[in-house]
Amino acid sequence: MVNFQTSHRPPRPNQVLKRHLKSNSTTKVLLLFRNLLRKGISSIDSFSLLFVIKACTQKSLPIEGKQMHALVVKLGFETNIFLQTSLIDLYSALGDIGDAHHVFDEIPTKNVVCWTALISGFVDNRKPNKALQVFRQMQIGNVEPDQVTLTIALSACIDLGALEMGEWIHTYVNRRKELSKDLCLINALINMYAKCGDIEIARRLFDSTKKKDVTTWTSMIVGHALHGQAEEALGLFAAMKEENKRTRAKKTSYDSWSGLLIVPNDVTFIGVLMACSHAGMVEEGKKHFRSMIEDYGVKPRLSHFGCMVDLLCRSGLLQEAYDLILDMPVQPNAVLWRTLLGACGTRGNIDLAAEARAQILELEGSRVDDNIIMSNIYAAKGMWDEKIDVREKMKQRRAPGCSSIEIGSLINEFVTADDDHPLKREIYEALGYLIETMKAHGYSPGKSSSSLY
């Protein structure tokens, strides 16, 4: 188990734990730790525990993780802030944000890192309101946020469409010069503006950022694509490749430029394909999809196939979309079939619609909007018996729905409610759906929510 090749002395056990952790070999971490435990607790210190807790977090192991927490207490490391912080992270990865909060409360002198771990936990557990609440509490407690805290707070702003809070963070970043040097934070700001409805400011920030990485480019490409600005998105993608050409030309040897190139990744191509899809550029989309695989060695994931199916469907190439779904090497999900079903509804293709609906039923059961699409196709084709049949079945299993007025009041409630509000989940889902629908119609959250109702 222990590798002796690289040194004459056997490596310290903690170094081995750390290495296994880095290479994602959770089982090796746990096995080695068990061996250490058997030798006696004297061979274990706070560093060993830390690495094992991180391994449990990586793989979301509740039983092993809680055993580690027990050991932390038993061995008297309860006040070790590094361990406490990693326990916050562990519980939030397990979905037990209450326990994470509990660990946090026990820390006598909370620093910026443990505050940030808790905020991050609330964001990851889909409680962005609570995350921002803790973010404010932290400032009331006179702990200054750093670049990591602000990056995470910005993702809470995105989840809520909270442009004003995002702007406040931007001002804060501008006031503290050392913060504006952090590219991750700048990327988060660009992303926040793009997602919260101010694509022009996002673009200005992007343009003024001299040193960009692949995420800077990707955030902006995706931002334009989400706003239906296909030309800008594809233009940026071309500009990015152009910049690589210049970098290559400027430097003489491979070594001097290879690390400076911006290599598009799987997410970049999601943006590119989304843009093609919105603009109905079928051939361009296919070209980029091929290039992604052949030139950049990116293996397409379900979401890439989703983009391609969307692209084909929007252009009315339903049969080709269907063939792609059957041919692709990954298992299609209900969302993907629903893309096809929706397009069949618009184009009136009964056979493919029935097939798509059957697949959706198998994957996740009946849903009202799918039935409505089917019912409308039948009605449009004058197939009244079939339409009545679908409608009858819908009556038997009515899914909850709400009117736009109800959604308006839900939004009010959503804005004011605490994350622990019993209706929060429902409100969240309704609002999420609404925002998606509005986005599809070109609306951006955060900009003019008052005009909604």
Next chain:
DNA sequence: GTAGGGTTAG
């Protein structure tokens, strides 16, 4: 030697 970070189909 130790803790917290970003872009992803509809």
